[in-house]
Amino acid sequence: MSYVALYRTYRPKTFSEVYGQKVVVQTLQNALKNNKFGHAYIFSGPRGTGKTSIAKIVAKALNCEKAPIADPCGECSVCKGIDKGDVPDIIEIDAASNNGVDEIRDLRDKVKYAPSVGKYKVYIIDEVHMLTTAAFNALLKTLEEPPKYVVFILATTEIHKVPATILSRCQRFDFKNIDSIDIENNIRKIADKENLKITDDAIYAIAQTSEGGMRDALSLLDQVVSFSENEISEEDVYKVSGGLSKRFITELLNYIIDSKPQKALDFLNRVLSEGKDITRMVSDLILALRDILLDKIKDETKYPELKHLSTQRIYAYLDILNNLQQDLKYTTTKRAYLELAILKMINHESINLIELETKIDTLKQQLHNLEDKLNKQPVVEVVKEPVKEKVQEVKQNRKPLVTVKEIEEILNNGDREKRALLKKGWDALKDYDQPLLKGVAELLSEGSLEAVGNNKMLIVYDDFISAHAMLKPDVKEKVLQIINSKSNLIKDYTVLLKPDWLRLKSDYAEQYNVGTTKPKLKPIDLHLYEVFEGETVEEQAKDPLVSFAEEYFGKELVKVEE
Structure with missing residues (x-):
């Protein structure tokens, strides 16, 4: 006897025996049990989720000798005949290959004949969306008022292609992707029956690869x-399916995390030479990152080697x-x-920003640990106020040189034409020919130049010293003299440090992209404050946390990682 696919x-x-369609099954069973079954149904949903299988079960239940019944008995002659395909009253039509008006007219002519074996004739039309417009029109009247012994069950993976006139004549059931856990359980049952040796990782890989x-x-x-x-292993599954195993994903992500572009690309070449599918690889990477994220939430370890990967970096990836x-x-x-x-x-600016924030968080944690350690030593003078409160006190006493509100107003009143006009002459500033203004022009x-709004421009700098210098009154006066030398374009400007700008820009874009026309930016520390008398800009450029750590714990105990 020839082999039959699993x-x-x-x-x-x-x-x-149906997995993953509890709502659909329960509704159909209640209708069958109470003898309130309709004349036309449409089953829509992804491939391989049980649409045709359930249609055949419905056909058996309707014609079962024990009907009305919630589940076919599987023992009577009708049930056994339908399972073998020997009952002519169950007609399966593949609309992909029988999609013309002539086939539907033939169906319409044969509908009037009564069933020969059971109580109902059941027409199962698979991939019904493939019917032509003329075929749909030919089906309309019969679908609306079929003989009382006829039931139509239409199945489709593309419900949007089915005309509204057809949908309005049917009861609609939407099938969902089957949960991975249900697929895993079914594979285990089948493996036991077939005496297959298969690892849990392989079962998981099959369930994930099948996508519901x-x-x-x-x-x-x-x-x-x-x-x-x-024994079937995870590696076997990925070799057959063209996907990436945990080992491959872990190695590739480690090269990316460690900023090793050449090794990452060499590894990619090696993987592609084995015939892996690129689209599938991307999908596997996304699923792996999702699993790593869930590991953090559930405290599990599907990818123990990548547990150190930060949540922010996962979202960026x-x-x-x-x-x-x-x-x-x-x-x-x-x-x-x-x-x-x-x-x-490896190199995107959002990743660099995450790395910067991670280093800052690490530094803060180190300072907190130092404070705890010194507080436990009686010989060391205990700091009365936490470092964080000291930082806040200093910032409250300093006047900020730029505020989030200013940036918000510039962005909400953006003038693209003026920005484009200013950008045209920006490169020429390096070669500014007036000696008294040349230094300021180079600094500018x-x-x-990131934005212009309300006759005010926003300029972003990578370093603290340049940003602070640009906010000095005498520098501002010269900058405006340079910008407005030919016509009055700008009345004022403000400055941001690049990491702060990237955070505000991301916040603004997030809100704007979901339809907020005038986004309100979340308040953050913009790090640019007035300089106290006797203080240098270089001293203020130090992170306040570092300054206080040095003051209270001593410079010899403080280590700052760049």
């Missing part, structure tokens, strides 16, 4: 059984990979896009 062998024959489709999962299991000679996933749909140069995405994950050229 997904056909273990296709559900009763409602109790039970048929896809069983088809992949079939392939892996043919491929593997001994996911943003890059999600954008890549969209780009791959519309490009023929997938490999180039993947390579660029990996380089972006080092900044990045």
Whole structure:
């Protein structure tokens, strides 16, 4: 006897064997049990989620000799006949290959004949969205008022392609992707029945790869059984499916985290030479990052080697990979896009900002630990106020040179034309020919003009010293003289440090992209304050936490990592 594929062998024959469609099953069972079954149904949802299987179970339940019944008995002659395909009253039509008006007219002519074996004739039309417009029109009247012994069950993976006139004549059931845990449980049952040796990691990999489709999962299991000679491992699953195993993902992400672009690209070349699918690889990376994120929430360890990966970095990686996933749909140069995405994950400005914030958090934690350690020593004078409160006290006593409100007003009143006009002459500032203004012009050229609004411009600098210098009154006067030398373009300007600008810009974009026309920026410390008398800018440029640590604990105990 010829081999029968696993997904056909273990296709559900009763409602109790159906996985993942609890709401659909319960509704249909109640209708069958109470003899209130309709004349036309449409099942929509992803492939391999049980639409056709449930349609056949419904056909059996309607014609079962014990009807009305919530689940077909599977023992009577009708149930057994339907399972074997010997009952002519259950008509399956593939609309993909029988989509013309002639086929539907033939169906319409045969509908009037009464069932020969059971109580109902059940027409199961698969991929119904493939019917032509003329075929749909030919089906309309019959679908609306069929003979009392006829039931139509239409199945589709693309419900949006089915005309509203058809949908309005049917009861609609939306099938969902089957949960991974349900797929895993079914694979374990089948493995036991088939005496298959398979690891838990391999079962998990099959469930994840199938993306909610039970048929896809069983088809992949079939392939892996043919491929593997001994116990089925996770590596076997990924070799057959073209995906990435945990080992591959861990190695690639470690190269990215450690900022080793050449090793990451060499590794990528090696993986691609094994025939891995790029789209699938991106999907596997996204799923792995999701698992790492869930590990942090649930305190589990699917990826123990990557447990140190910060939540912010995971979100940044996911943003890059999600954008890549969209780009791959519309490009023929997938490999180039993947390579660029990996380089972006290593060097992107958002990643650099995360690294900066991580270092700041580490420094704060080190200072906190130092304070705790010294407080426990009786010979050391105890600081009465926490370092954090001291920092706040200093910041409250200093006048901020720039506020979040100023930035908000500039961005909410943006003048793109004026910004474009100013940007045209920006490169020329380096070669400004007036001796008295040349130094200020060069300083101005080092900044990045990011926005113009309300006759005020926003300039961003990488370093604290330049930013502070630009906010001095005498420098401001010269800057405005340079900018307005030909026409009055700007009345004022303000300055930000680049990390602070990136945070505000991200906050503004997030709100604007969801429809907020005038976003309100979250308050953050912009790090630019007035200089006290007798204090140098260089002294203020030190992080206040470092200054207080040195003051209270002594410079010899404080270590600052760059």
